[in-house]
Amino acid sequence: MIVKSATFVKSAVTPAHYPPADRPEVAFAGRSNVGKSSLINRLVNRRRLVKTSSTPGRTQLINFFLVNQNLYFVDLPGYGYAKVPAKVQRTWAPMVEAYLGARPTLQAVVVIIDIRRLPGREEHDLLARLRQQHVATLPVLSKADKLPRMHQLTRQRTIAESLGLAPADLILFSAKSGQGRRELWQAIERRIGLDDAPSSDHPRRSGGE
Secondary structure (H helix, E strand, O other): OOOOOEEEEEEEOOHHHOOOOOOOEEEEEEEOOOOHHHHHHHHHOOOOOOOOOOOOOOOOOEEEEEEOOOEEEEEOOOEOOOOOOHHHHHHHHHHHHHHHHHOOOEEEEEEEEEOOOOOOHHHHHHHHHHHHOOOEEEEEEEOHHHOOHHHHHHHHHHHHHHHOOOHHHOEEOOOOOOOOHHHHHHHHHHHHOOOOOOOOOOOOOOOOO
């Protein structure tokens, strides 16, 4: 994918605040501090499209970004950070569930997991929920540059076994080096079929993983 433009559109809390459902959408989900913002920035080759922070839990809204005028990237709030106030945490689940359960143009969710951590209950629950709703998932292991290549492959196998997936189903990604960028874009393009259909005529689901 050659990214010619990438712009922030709006933040939303409820479906009434979403942009019109007239383009395919790919959402990004992951535990707080998993490197989600850096991953999106690397995908679109922009350093500051999505604001990054050393403080986990900063993303508290659903943020929409328009890529090449024909695709939305949707940045979902991170989960699993205990220091976020409980009141704030309680607003996240229904906000995200409303989006995942009802957005007609959602084509896939990139589920991001830190390669150095085994998936926890939140990751397993999210993947199970998406499978039940027949939402395609693209699992990604972020921060791959933190480990030597052989250790990356070992962790890839271990995490795949934990999730009941094949190692090849997990994309190794590094926002720092760009490792995995091409592979993730290829996976996204296969899901949304940008070359095969008008941007305003995509089915909501393209199959689950």
